[in-house]
Amino acid sequence: MILTSILSFFGCKKQPEKSNEEIEMDKHFEEWNNRKIYKVLTSEILESISDDNLEQTIFDNIYEIIGDDYRNELADIQKLSKGQQAFWSTWVLEGEVNNGGFNQFYFNPSGQYSDMAEFGFKTIGAEKHADLTTNANKIYAENKERLAEFDDGTMESFSESYKDNPLNKLDTEFYELGDLESISELRIKYIREHISEFTTE
Template identity: 65%
Template sequence: MDDMLKFFEDFQNRTIYKKLTPEILKDIPNDQLEQTIYDNIYEIIGYDYENEFQNVQKLTKGQQAFVSTWLVEVEVNNGGFNQFYFNSSGQYAYMAVDGFETVGALKFAELMKEANKIYASIKSDLEKFDDSTLESFSESYKENPLNNLDDQFYDQDKAEPLWKFRVKYIRENIDQFITK
């Protein structure tokens, strides 16, 4: 239990950079790089969730790739593609295709294209579950063709971890993440 407490304490007390320089990024270990980038992006755009997507669109191509693919990964790992589209993160669906391609995660890009195609075909059917209740949300998973893509995503991430694509891209395109 002490390890878990230390983890949360370290997370709460992590350094959040308002500005990132090549020197700072060079010194951040790979296992902390994504959180550093995520924190910095939200320092830039703020926590204005109503305008989040518009603010992300103003970022560099690399930052957009990072945010969109990070959100897909977080949502799919938490509740599958169904959850991704159900939540506000779904607005990043097409940006994520570009994001996966940008960071070189081409199999994830193809999977995202397939998810977008399926979602477009069932979107009107899913709208009946959008009444803000947990019961309806749970019902939306029944016979949902997006569920089939979840395992493909997990298997692909196991074979080629998504975080490695993003870290490699950040390291090779550091100028996309420098802030002033």
């Protein structure tokens, strides 16, 4: 009895079993964390990778190429192939908008890819997303000076920037477009049909 109390006190008490959902999440996290990252991509490697893993493989490879030089990131991306630029810019825009809307996309350094993403969506055949991004770029340009007033590095100002922001109405349109054209499927299709634009031999 005393021993049990001591073990419990020092954290040796038996931990509750994880649910199947938690076990599955741990498994996915471990697989992602231990994924193979290619510094060089050949056509043979790309053809051997499943569609489920293709986009992450391309992203990792581009990141290996450009590294952590954030100040020159845009210039480095502009040196890549048309396909790589389309992939990177649309991936970045999609992630930012899904996380915090178009306002977050432009508020963060990701906004530097606004024009490239517009062209990138056209490149992969996501015409509806291209049109929406064109509209978003236009609205942002018209409101850039006003929105810049909130860019003081604080979360409070960032939150305030959403109030009466004309970009907000585009977020719902973006989310609904996913039912009409899948960016992921179009990116994968483009990669498969333009393998040479993604090889880094």
